[in-house]
Amino acid sequence: MDSEGSSPPFFDREKHVVFLQMMNRLLPLDYQAQEINRLTLAYFAISGLHILGALDQAHPRNDTELNRQFFGFHGSRSSQFPRDDNGALIHNGSHLASTYCALAILKIIGYNFSCINSKSILTSMRNLQQSDGSFMPTHVGAEADLRFVFCAAAICSMLENWSGMDKEKAKEYILNCQSYDGGFGLIPGSESHAVSGTGGATYCAVASLQLMGFIEDDILSKSSSSSFINVQLLLDWSLQRQAADGGFQGRANKASDTCYAFWVGGVLRILGAYKFIDEKALRRFLLTCQSRYGGFSKFPGQLPDIYHSYYGFSAFSMLEEPGLIPICVELGIADIAAIGH
Amino acid sequence: MERNEEDEKIPISQRPEWSDVTPIPQDDGPNPVVPIAYKDDFTETMDYFRAVYFADERSPRSLHLTAEAIHKNAGNYTVWHFRRLILEALNADLHEELDFIEQVGSGNPKNYQIWHHRRWVAEKLGTDATSKELKFTEKILSLDAKNYHAWSHRQWVLQALGGWEDELDYCKQLLEEDVFNNSAWNQRYFVVTRSPFLGGLEAMRESEVKYTVEAITANPENESPWRYLRGLYKDDTQSWVNDPQVSSLCLKVLIAKENRKSVFALSTLLDLLCHGFEPSQEFIDAVDALKTPDLDLSDSNLATTICLILGRIDPLRENYWTWRKSKLPT
Numbered sequence: 001m002d003s004e005g006s007s008p009p010f011f012d013r014e015k016h017v018v019f020l021q022m023m024n025r026l027l028p029l030d031y032q033a034q035e036i037n038r039l040t041l042a043y044f045a046i047s048g049l050h051i052l053g054a055l056d057q058a059h060p061r062n063d064t065e066l067n068r069q070f071f072g073f074h075g076s077r078s079s080q081f082p083r084d085d086n087g088a089l090i091h092n093g094s095h096l097a098s099t100y101c102a103l104a105i106l107k108i109i110g111y112n113f114s115c116i117n118s119k120s121i122l123t124s125m126r127n128l129q130q131s132d133g134s135f136m137p138t139h140v141g142a143e144a145d146l147r148f149v150f151c152a153a154a155i156c157s158m159l160e161n162w163s164g165m166d167k168e169k170a171k172e173y174i175l176n177c178q179s180y181d182g183g184f185g186l187i188p189g190s191e192s193h194a195v196s197g198t199g200g201a202t203y204c205a206v207a208s209l210q211l212m213g214f215i216e217d218d219i220l221s222k223s224s225s226s227s228f229i230n231v232q233l234l235l236d237w238s239l240q241r242q243a244a245d246g247g248f249q250g251r252a253n254k255a256s257d258t259c260y261a262f263w264v265g266g267v268l269r270i271l272g273a274y275k276f277i278d279e280k281a282l283r284r285f286l287l288t289c290q291s292r293y294g295g296f297s298k299f300p301g302q303l304p305d306i307y308h309s310y311y312g313f314s315a316f317s318m319l320e321e322p323g324l325i326p327i328c329v330e331l332g333i334a335d336i337a338a339i340g341h
Numbered sequence: 342m343e344r345n346e347e348d349e350k351i352p353i354s355q356r357p358e359w360s361d362v363t364p365i366p367q368d369d370g371p372n373p374v375v376p377i378a379y380k381d382d383f384t385e386t387m388d389y390f391r392a393v394y395f396a397d398e399r400s401p402r403s404l405h406l407t408a409e410a411i412h413k414n415a416g417n418y419t420v421w422h423f424r425r426l427i428l429e430a431l432n433a434d435l436h437e438e439l440d441f442i443e444q445v446g447s448g449n450p451k452n453y454q455i456w457h458h459r460r461w462v463a464e465k466l467g468t469d470a471t472s473k474e475l476k477f478t479e480k481i482l483s484l485d486a487k488n489y490h491a492w493s494h495r496q497w498v499l500q501a502l503g504g505w506e507d508e509l510d511y512c513k514q515l516l517e518e519d520v521f522n523n524s525a526w527n528q529r530y531f532v533v534t535r536s537p538f539l540g541g542l543e544a545m546r547e548s549e550v551k552y553t554v555e556a557i558t559a560n561p562e563n564e565s566p567w568r569y570l571r572g573l574y575k576d577d578t579q580s581w582v583n584d585p586q587v588s589s590l591c592l593k594v595l596i597a598k599e600n601r602k603s604v605f606a607l608s609t610l611l612d613l614l615c616h617g618f619e620p621s622q623e624f625i626d627a628v629d630a631l632k633t634p635d636l637d638l639s640d641s642n643l644a645t646t647i648c649l650i651l652g653r654i655d656p657l658r659e660n661y662w663t664w665r666k667s668k669l670p671t
Contacts, residue, residue: 027376027377042375045375095418140418140422142418240564242658251487251524252568253521253565254523275660276660277658278660
């Protein structure tokens with residue numbers, strides 16, 4: 001990291017707020033390739049500002065405009081089509097991740113959830129669950145894995161209605177995703193991993209179980225044989241993800257990356273084991289990924305992006321950084337949003 | 342289908358073959374959230390895509406258009422979905438499609454939609470695609486031996502289409518290149534447990550333990566083979582506890598007295614003790630030799646001593662080792 005104009009050695013909240021405000025106003029061209037997931041980007045911006053204690057500085061009124069629903073939410077208006085000759089919206093297909101992000105945003109801004117057509121969202125969602133318990137994100141055919149099990153569980157939790165999924169089947173699928181080393185893969189058989197693309201496999205597994213009510217409060221004190229997942233192995237694997245540089249890695253023998261401070265830190269938090277990490281060392285690492293322009297990058301000394309920034313802020317919230325508000329780890333939004341205004 | 346970059350530069354509105362189509366613009370509303378600074382050509386391509394998708398026009402020109410849209414944004418799952426419908430309607434050559442995917446994928450090795458599309462094509466081609474898919478994933482892995490998508494796809498190919506014969510050798514080769522490659526260890530586990538040619542985990546355990554012990558002995562600080570070793574005894578902890586190869590491996594590493602490299606040996610020994618392993622004097626002596634004067638070892642048994650030592654030599658997890666100590670049976 002260069003000493004000329006580098007980021008200060010403390011969490012630079014003001015700069016981060018400015019960074020998100022800029023993103024909120026206009027995302028650079030580089031984000032063109034992620035435009036189908038604009039709702040996810042909006043979630044990062046809005047939830048990020050909320051965690052930083054600066055929600056009032058997001059667009060106040062206009063968030064609800066993006067949240068139009070057709071049995072679920074789209075990622076972006078680029079995939080929205082006018083009604084056909086019969087007045088039907090058949091070309092519009094919702095996406096579970098977008099639905100999750102939309103509901104999260106609505107929770108954050110205190111939207112009245114009784115105005116939401118929960119029934120149609122949940123019915124549609126039920127049809128996305130596969131026979132092995134996993135979920136596909138869209139009806140038009142896509143990969144099915146743990147990321148969408150998490151989205152489904154989070155949606156049910158926020159709508160306070162579990163008719164959208166068969167919890168037992170989902171639990172079974174999650175169980176089949178636990179790897180021989182204790183972590184979870186995105187699908188049965190795959191390498192256990194804290195994150196892949198847009199979600200953390202192990203985070204998705206544990207957060208889903210927590211939301212569905214399958215994780216007892218004092219799970220660490222129970223003997224390992226009483227739990228349906230191998231908790232001891234999971235705990236050991238997760239703690240081992242904190243590397244010598246203080247940061248968290250996604251898999252064994254890989255480089256530390258900002259976002260895993262949330263994905264793996266979150267797992268430990270849910271298990272009641274966050275106290276076992278070295279918080280000072282983690283803070284030190286994260287600050288090397290803090291950009292002098294605001295935001296966080298994946299690795300030290302790189303340019304920031306909104307995804308790593310959001311998870312950097314979430315990680316600092318878990319570290320109880322002054323000025324940041326506490327988060328509900330398993331939902332990925334501030335505690336106060338999760339509980340309801 | 343060759344990509345013609347020159348053609349793609351001419352605005353679609355100026356191409357005669359598209360003169361009959363009215364593009365459908367995107368309606369972001371008056372105050373969009375997180376607007377993106379789209380390039381003009383991106384906007385235009387998507388406007389025309391919306392038109393043909395809405396009209397459900399499954400034609401060759403639509404196919405070309407989806408390729409253009411994909412080149413500009415490979416993440417749009419609606420575009421990929423429609424491309425699949427067109428490919429089916431036109432009964433297109435799917436081997437050519439594999440080439441298209443390879444070309445698009447080379448710049449986007451971590452894009453979910455591309456890999457999903459690849460799987461869809463391979464599924465349609467069936468065993469005709471087996472060797473091509475194994476070669477393709479091998480190519481991607483030669484650039485990034487830990488690409489999660491490539492590994493997932495490769496696992497799917499093996500399970501759906503076969504090709505297991507050389508997989509264990511492939512893992513061996515990758516581990517020779519980098520014994521710290523956790524993905525390769527994971528794949529090895531996958532092959533050993535699921536290959537129809539190898540007889541399953543229990544049948545393979547003996548030879549795999551030998552292989553793993555060698556790997557650990559060479560690099561005791563490598564987490565991957567330690568986890569793999571434990572995995573070889575999945576659902577059979579007693580065998581793991583009772584197998585002298587496991588405990589003597591720990592002993593061997595500890596006797597070498599390299600603190601930095603002893604963490605996994607110590608934690609494994611701790612786990613063995615917690616599962617009923619009865620240590621001989623050799624173990625007690627070996628752990629004893631790792632003690633530092635600052636440790637308070639009054640009232641300590643072997644397990645407690647290990648926890649205290651781990652607290653010193655693995656300081657990141659000091660709180661964890663303290664907790665483990667508190668959980669030991671008195």
